[in-house]
Amino acid sequence: MLQQMLFGLSVTFSLVAWSLVARDFVWPALNDRSRADALRPLLILQSFRFVGLSFLIPGVVSPDLPVAFAAPAAYGDLVAMLFALLAFAALRNRFGVVLVWLFGIWGTADLLYAFFNGYRVDLQPGHLGAAFYIPTVVVPLLLVTHVLVFRILLRGDVAK
Numbered sequence: 001m002l003q004q005m006l007f008g009l010s011v012t013f014s015l016v017a018w019s020l021v022a023r024d025f026v027w028p029a030l031n032d033r034s035r036a037d038a039l040r041p042l043l044i045l046q047s048f049r050f051v052g053l054s055f056l057i058p059g060v061v062s063p064d065l066p067v068a069f070a071a072p073a074a075y076g077d078l079v080a081m082l083f084a085l086l087a088f089a090a091l092r093n094r095f096g097v098v099l100v101w102l103f104g105i106w107g108t109a110d111l112l113y114a115f116f117n118g119y120r121v122d123l124q125p126g127h128l129g130a131a132f133y134i135p136t137v138v139v140p141l142l143l144v145t146h147v148l149v150f151r152i153l154l155r156g157d158v159a160k
Contacts, residue, residue: 004125007125011140015143015144027151033158035153035156038158046084046103046107049080054134056074060130060131073117083102100153107142111139
């Protein structure tokens with residue numbers, strides 16, 4: 001029980017810290033940019049979601065890591081990464097905005113599903129091995145950047 005509590009606290013503190021970074025440093029740097037220019041660094045950051053494939057690598061994670069958690073988390077991240085790269089490549093046209101919406105919805109749902117699914121399969125922090133830092137450090141960062149992506153999409157384009 002203590003492990004689960006420490007895991008939850010790690011995720012929560014990381015979410016708070018990344019939210020403060022986004023509020024104080026990232027959003028002010030992106031707020032005045034055109035939609036495409038503001039989305040570019042966020043989409044590039046999301047292109048590192050291939051790291052979720054670590055859940056499928058024995059030795060990085062415990063052999064006891066439930067496949068019911070590992071496979072959807074890994075492949076969901078891979079699809080999100082591909083959507084992010086496609087959206088990045090198409091940012092300068094209307095289809096790019098559609099791809100960013102698709103990426104945002106898929107990517108957010110994937111991350112939230114991973115938390116739900118981890119609870120469902122009784123994921124223990126020790127199952128994650130070296131990949132412990134993905135849900136405790138990387139996922140909160142990705143969730144915060146998804147909020148920024150949606151904020152940029154909803155505000156529309158800034159005239160330049």
